[in-house]
Amino acid sequence: MYNRRKFIQTSALGISAAIATGNKARAQEGLSKSPVVISTWDAGLEANKAAWAVLSANGRALDAVERGVMVTEDSLSCCVGLGANPDRDGLVTLDACIMDEAFNCGAVAFLERIKHPISVARRVMEKTPHVMLVGEGAQQFALAEGFSLEPQQLSESAQRSYREWLQKSNYRSPRINVENQKEHGPFAPAKLSSGEWNHDTIGMLALDAFGNLSGSCTTSGAGFKMRGRIGDSPIIGAGLYVDNEVGACVATGQGEDVIRVAGSSAVVEAMRSGKSPEAACRQLIERVVRIKKEKAKDIQVAFLAIDKKGAVGSFSIHPGFSYALRTADQEKLVVAKSYFK
Numbered sequence: 001m002y003n004r005r006k007f008i009q010t011s012a013l014g015i016s017a018a019i020a021t022g023n024k025a026r027a028q029e030g031l032s033k034s035p036v037v038i039s040t041w042d043a044g045l046e047a048n049k050a051a052w053a054v055l056s057a058n059g060r061a062l063d064a065v066e067r068g069v070m071v072t073e074d075s076l077s078c079c080v081g082l083g084a085n086p087d088r089d090g091l092v093t094l095d096a097c098i099m100d101e102a103f104n105c106g107a108v109a110f111l112e113r114i115k116h117p118i119s120v121a122r123r124v125m126e127k128t129p130h131v132m133l134v135g136e137g138a139q140q141f142a143l144a145e146g147f148s149l150e151p152q153q154l155s156e157s158a159q160r161s162y163r164e165w166l167q168k169s170n171y172r173s174p175r176i177n178v179e180n181q182k183e184h185g186p187f188a189p190a191k192l193s194s195g196e197w198n199h200d201t202i203g204m205l206a207l208d209a210f211g212n213l214s215g216s217c218t219t220s221g222a223g224f225k226m227r228g229r230i231g232d233s234p235i236i237g238a239g240l241y242v243d244n245e246v247g248a249c250v251a252t253g254q255g256e257d258v259i260r261v262a263g264s265s266a267v268v269e270a271m272r273s274g275k276s277p278e279a280a281c282r283q284l285i286e287r288v289v290r291i292k293k294e295k296a297k298d299i300q301v302a303f304l305a306i307d308k309k310g311a312v313g314s315f316s317i318h319p320g321f322s323y324a325l326r327t328a329d330q331e332k333l334v335v336a337k338s339y340f341k
């Protein structure tokens with residue numbers, strides 16, 4: 001009798017055989033044999049572990065990029081998720097998006113009091129005819145989907161930095177990863193007690209054992225932003241883009257300047273025309289620098305990309321951006337090259 005156990009065994013064998021055949025074909029085409037996951041900033045190391053647990057068990061890249069960034073959303077010591085810096089009215093508002101190998105995508109923006117915006121973005125993708133929900137509507141949808149409403153309560157570090165910010169209440173564009181808050185003002189990220197720099201975004205890209213790409217991006221946006229401000233991170237084509245035939249890209253840094261060049265989509269197009277992931281990221285950084293002229297000195301933008309073969313690369317305006325890489329035989333933080341030295 002073809003019982004359930006046998007079905008599971010047969011399916012498991014089927015999956016391994018499919019992966020083995022897939023690996024052979026991919027090796028012949030010069031594609032990566034192992035899954036790969038990359039994510040932005042130091043927090044990516046922890047996030048990659050959760051993603052790797054999915055990828056190494058032959059799970060989907062889509063599940064990996066959701067699970068991975070949930071770790072960062074959960075961590076109150078980091079400024080992604082509800083522990084993040086608030087807007088200038090003292091309220092935390094969250095943005096996120098996700099995209100799979102078949103151009104399916106979902107996003108939420110200006111979402112309050114929900115712990116895992118990335119999972120709400122995935123539900124938007126899977127359960128609605130839309131790509132993006134914002135604000136109250138996004139929150140209502142999340143509640144209808146069973147997410148719980150968390151208290152609007154700032155973490156201790158966010159309370160501290162908000163109190164400091166209120167002393168001057170001076171709104172200006174965020175300066176991301178500029179390494180001296182005293183010199184560069186309250187918009188530079190805080191140094192954690194661990195000595196790491198605190199960033200407000202994580203972007204993650206994964207290639208799974210089936211050769212499929214997916215990506216995710218989740219953020220509290222710029223600390224002390226104007227109420228209602230939305231950056232690049234939840235915008236498909238700006239903060240994230242995935243084209244399974246070519247590659248994928250995710251952005252971090254000053255969102256306004258990523259949106260104006262349709263950043264992640266443009267990096268994927270540069271890879272389509274034959275550029276390596278690093279060369280493609282560099283081309284877009286050079287474009288941003290050209291557009292911003294003198295002001296490029298004051299902003300940080302970084303792109304991180306992977307191509308269909310599993311090659312990865314990154315480029316930023318200023319030094320200080322790093323990304324976390326995990327494959328079957330590597331787990332490390334890589335310092336990206338930058339336009340200014």
Ligand code: SD4
Binds near residue numbers: 252253254
């Ligand atoms: C934004 N791109 O909201 C985000 C901020 C960011 O590390 O990446 N911070 O503009």
